Amino acid sequence: MWRRCCYSICIPILISLLSNNLIIAKATESTQVILLPSQIEDRTCSAPDPNLNEKPIIGILTHPGIGTFDAAHHHSMRYDKNVSYIAASYVKLAETGGARVIPLIYNEPDERLFQKLELVNGVIFTGGWAKEGLYYDIVEKIFNKVIEKNDAGEHFPVYAMCLGFEILSMIISHRRDILERFNSVYYASSLQFIENANIEGTLFQRFSPELLKKISTDCLVLQNHQFGISPDTFQASPSLSSFFYILTTSADKDGKTYVSTIRSKRYPVTAFQWHPEKNAFEWGSSEIPHSEDAIQVTQHAANYLVSxxxxxxxxxxxxxxxxxxxxxxxxxxxxxxxxxxxxxYIFT
Structure with missing residues (x-):
């Protein structure tokens, strides 16, 4: 009788003790050991990569006018060619990626403008309306200089957005009449990747599979343009089709398809017909996407530019x-x- 009771009492107690010991042992194994800085033997930070510039600077070309379309008392200055501006969203895009900005004032003397170009590590051509005259000529001069730099072995990227996309298309195709009319003023859209699009080394390589899918099904980018290039027109231009890959297309409000993202085959030149800078930094239209996914698009665009x-x-x-x-x-x-x-930013 005693032996039976002993077994009935002792064995459960023994099992419980063993279980508790196992739990304690597992907890001990999983507990992270936290060391104070004074207890760490090697406190040396890894050396920066000498092949990377950790203090990059982006040059942004100013655009004619003041860019403040709602300021009635500034109306006469809007198209004043002696005044120019940079929408702050482009500056913030570069800063989000970890760069500083130098404005390249389009109507200052060429000598001064190109001295500034020697201080930067990449250039942004912004959106706007100016497609001729001094502004067009300056974009062409800067772009030709950028190509020279890359041909000489200097990695020098270009981001061209909306108007920038259009002017580069005109410069490279050698056709001032290559642009076509599209109905995409303040219009949120998706991006459709062309069949077998190679996104390696492009902005889109940074996107998660989920974001890649969403950007092709959801309206995550803002279009704001009246001109563009259809895929057929683009492919029919030997100069354009040999210089750029088409990455994405989009449709306007009438269902007409245009080329929306291109990347140079040889140079670090990316052009967007859409506006990667607006999602996170502009609020003037209900069409601008502000979802978390849309903000990720802006952040990836910023990181890619600065990388x-x-x-x-x-x-x-x-x-x-x-x-x-x-x-x-x-x-x-x-x-x-x-x-x-x-x-x-307004420059007078």
């Missing part, structure tokens, strides 16, 4: 750069009526 600029080995001295940075200029807020750019 390309980091490959540039052009490293001017700190002193050369300071007086030219965008920080030397003030912002103008113009978003009261919810139209145009929310903020702009």
């Amino acid at each position: 390309e600029a980091r490959k540039s080995l052009n490293r001017p001295s700190h002193e050369e750069v300071l007086s030219h940075l965008i920080y030397n200029y003030k912002l103008t807020y113009s978003g009261y009526r919810g139209r145009g750019n929310d903020e702009a």
